[in-house]
Amino acid sequence: SQPSAPSPIAAPLRELPWSKQLNFLHTTDIHGWWGGHLQEPSFSADWGDYISFAKHLHDRADADGSDLLLIDTGDRVEGNGIYDGSHPKGKFTYDIAKEQSIDLICSGNHELYKQNSSEGEFYHTVPNFKGNYIASNLDIYSPKTGKLEPLAQRYKVFTTKNQGIRILAFGFIFDFTGNANNTVVHTVSDTVKEDWFKEAIKNKDIDLIIVFGHVDIRSHEYATLFSTIRAAQWDTPIQLFGGHTHIRDYKLYDKQSVALESGRYMETIGFMSIEGLKTGGTKEREAAPQKPKIIFQRLYLDNNLYSLHHHSGKDDKTFPTELGLNVSRHIGDARKSLGLGERYGCAPHDLWVNRRPYPHEESIFSWLEKEVLPDQIFQSERIQKEDKKALVITNTGGIRFDIFQGPFTKDTTFLVSPFTSGLRYLPDVPWKSASRVLKLLNNEGPIAELLAEQAVSLQPPENVAAQSRPAMLSPANNYIPNQPLPNQAILASEPHDLTPGYTTKDDAGTSGDDTLHSPIPFYSVPNCVQAPVNFDPEDEDKIPETVDVVYNEFIEKWVILALEYLGDKYEAGDSEAYEGGISFTDIITEWVKEHWGVEGEEKCPS
Ligand SMILES: Nc1ccn([C@@H]2O[C@H](COP(=O)(O)O)[C@@H](O)[C@H]2O)c(=O)n1
Numbered sequence: 001s002q003p004s005a006p007s008p009i010a011a012p013l014r015e016l017p018w019s020k021q022l023n024f025l026h027t028t029d030i031h032g033w034w035g036g037h038l039q040e041p042s043f044s045a046d047w048g049d050y051i052s053f054a055k056h057l058h059d060r061a062d063a064d065g066s067d068l069l070l071i072d073t074g075d076r077v078e079g080n081g082i083y084d085g086s087h088p089k090g091k092f093t094y095d096i097a098k099e100q101s102i103d104l105i106c107s108g109n110h111e112l113y114k115q116n117s118s119e120g121e122f123y124h125t126v127p128n129f130k131g132n133y134i135a136s137n138l139d140i141y142s143p144k145t146g147k148l149e150p151l152a153q154r155y156k157v158f159t160t161k162n163q164g165i166r167i168l169a170f171g172f173i174f175d176f177t178g179n180a181n182n183t184v185v186h187t188v189s190d191t192v193k194e195d196w197f198k199e200a201i202k203n204k205d206i207d208l209i210i211v212f213g214h215v216d217i218r219s220h221e222y223a224t225l226f227s228t229i230r231a232a233q234w235d236t237p238i239q240l241f242g243g244h245t246h247i248r249d250y251k252l253y254d255k256q257s258v259a260l261e262s263g264r265y266m267e268t269i270g271f272m273s274i275e276g277l278k279t280g281g282t283k284e285r286e287a288a289p290q291k292p293k294i295i296f297q298r299l300y301l302d303n304n305l306y307s308l309h310h311h312s313g314k315d316d317k318t319f320p321t322e323l324g325l326n327v328s329r330h331i332g333d334a335r336k337s338l339g340l341g342e343r344y345g346c347a348p349h350d351l352w353v354n355r356r357p358y359p360h361e362e363s364i365f366s367w368l369e370k371e372v373l374p375d376q377i378f379q380s381e382r383i384q385k386e387d388k389k390a391l392v393i394t395n396t397g398g399i400r401f402d403i404f405q406g407p408f409t410k411d412t413t414f415l416v417s418p419f420t421s422g423l424r425y426l427p428d429v430p431w432k433s434a435s436r437v438l439k440l441l442n443n444e445g446p447i448a449e450l451l452a453e454q455a456v457s458l459q460p461p462e463n464v465a466a467q468s469r470p471a472m473l474s475p476a477n478n479y480i481p482n483q484p485l486p487n488q489a490i491l492a493s494e495p496h497d498l499t500p501g502y503t504t505k506d507d508a509g510t511s512g513d514d515t516l517h518s519p520i521p522f523y524s525v526p527n528c529v530q531a532p533v534n535f536d537p538e539d540e541d542k543i544p545e546t547v548d549v550v551y552n553e554f555i556e557k558w559v560i561l562a563l564e565y566l567g568d569k570y571e572a573g574d575s576e577a578y579e580g581g582i583s584f585t586d587i588i589t590e591w592v593k594e595h596w597g598v599e600g601e602e603k604c605p606s
Contacts, residue, residue, distance in 0.1 A: 001305060002046055004038050005037070007044070008044060008305050008306035011498070011515045014513070017297035019273035021165070022066065025070050026070075027268075029075040030072070032082050033079070034097070037265070043267040047266070050100060050303070050308075051100050052308075052320050060313075066162060071102070073106060074106050075110045078419070079415065080415060081335070081414035085338045086334075088116065095330070099323060103132055104156070105133050105171070106135065106138075108214035109174070109178065112180065113179065134152055134155060134171025136197070138173055138184070139183065167208050168201075169209075170211050174213070188221040192228040201233060208239060210240075214243045216244050239257070240253070241261070242260070243261060243262075247462055248262065248270075248502055251507050256294055267302070268300050268301065271300075275295040302501065344593050345408045347406060347592075350405050351363070351367050354525065356521075356523060358525045368529065369529045376587045377550065383533065390533040391438075391530055393529070394555070395458035395527060395552065395554060397460050398421070398584060418585070420585070421584075423579060424553050424581070425549060425578040428547075429570075431543060433567060434547050437559060438530045440562040441555070441558060447558060463525055474523055501520065503519040560575075
């Protein structure tokens with residue numbers, strides 16, 4: 001782990017359900033957190049530790065004749081200073097990622113928002129994982145030839161090293177529409193009608209089909225893939241791996257098929273095992289259908305050294321491998337060269353994305369709305385020189401992480417607000433319509449319908465996931481402390497003071513988390529929040545006739561659509577950069593330096 005990472009806290013653990021046949025480690029939505037979490041003991045292991053961990057499990061597989069495959073389902077970029085703080089972006093990311101031997105890897109939507117990140121995949125990740133990068137529904141205009149071509153091979157057929165399990169694998173991305181115009185995402189429903197796909201799923205000389213992708217495991221895309229494959233292969237086991245929602249989840253599709261999703265930000269390493277697979281040749285397979293007794297098991301590992309040591313049977317001395325240590329060092333050097341540890345100030349208390357309701361004094365959105373935006377936007381030229389009034393609107397999904405009490409560093413700004421979208425504004429919009437934009441963006445109605453139609457979300461992904469999984473929301477929580485856990489041995493039977501953490505409820509119950517925790521609350525937040533600046537909307541006598549509608553560029557289309565529904569027609573060309581197109585990252589940085597800077601320094605633990 002990184003030198004400044006906190007030590008993990010000992011906690012009761014569930015055992016790894018290792019299979020003598022086939023095992024998987026799954027990461028997803030890493031978003032550049034290669035260095036692990038430097039303020040959270042539960043997630044303080046880094047990519048170097050993951051490399052050491054995988055090596056020990058590979059050794060175990062080789063020793064007992066089983067197999068281990070590593071999967072990553074995309075969104076490796078955007079969300080951490082190591083990626084977003086470097087010039088060019090990704091300067092360190094690709095070299096760090098490639099040190100892990102990943103067997104199946106694909107793109108997420110964050111690799112595709114911008115031309116430079118998809119070209120980063122083309123030039124780096126695809127060749128680094130040659131033969132293992134799969135792009136079943138993704139094309140790119142080659143930066144070399146200008147021609148549209150698959151980003152990588154459409155599918156893969158391979159046989160595992162020790163057990164000889166014959167696998168057919170597809171790598172998908174959900175029906176994403178927000179990509180830059182140098183890539184083309186084919187919808188899943190179109191892709192399953194393509195000849196190459198129909199041909200590939202006819203293959204009977206296989207023992208397992210893997211569908212992995214940057215796709216919610218409870219989505220219509222995976223429902224389509226599952227039913228299409230099942231129609232062609234009535235009894236072949238199907239293992240799905242998903243991503244994008246940032247949560248831990250496990251879905252049972254049928255007796256032979258399950259899907260795993262492994263959280264976000266290097267907090268979770270998903271473990272999956274399968275036993276009871278047929279591994280015979282074609283003749284044997286046709287003579288005897290798939291054995292009915294197939295056992296799937298999952299465990300979500302908290303990514304810290306206490307867990308990783310335990311699950312690999314190693315200790316402080318025997319755990320780190322040379323390669324793992326080198327990669328950790330490389331990450332540390334990258335962080336140093338980017339100055340990510342530079343302290344801008346000291347947060348006086350925690351501010352949460354989803355752990356507090358909105359509005360709330362500890363909601364990060366209330367903080368933005370009541371403090372950061374009014375203070376910073378008030379300093380703009382439009383207000384200082386022309387006394388303009390402004391309504392500043394931002395999408396909650398642009399804020400990616402919590403702020404913890406303590407040091408607020410350069411790194412923190414990228415964790416909280418990594419996106420470069422600058423502020424834009426429509427000048428002098430009539431109050432009557434401007435004041436109703438937020439409601440349209442947040443409520444049921446035409447905008448919500450269009451957002452859904454185009455698979456666009458303005459909220460944090462965890463929030464979107466919670467809409468179809470009400471059990472995630474507080475106060476409903478099905479975790480009962482100290483309840484015995486079926487089929488899962490607990491390391492220590494002594495009562496423990498559990499630390500707060502993930503207490504996942506999925507289709508297999510409440511036994512999925514490796515570490516026993518007390519539950520953390522989760523509250524839903526709206527699509528967008530809004531700050532009035534230089535006037536008080538409660539003071540009816542002083543309501544302005546017009547206001548500048550200021551927003552983060554990412555939501556421009558939706559703000560303009562909302563105004564159109566309200567009777568005011570604007571086009572993107574009518575908007576201008578606000579304060580030179582300052583980004584939220586800069587706004588937050590400036591505010592923190594001014595308000596939490598020198599003054600809070602002495603209260604901040606080092
Ligand atoms: N430039 C951007 C890009 C994305 N967002 C928000 O991120 C959320 C999607 O995140 P995933 O990790 O699930 O892809 C979504 O809410 C977008 O609104 C953004 O604000 N700016």
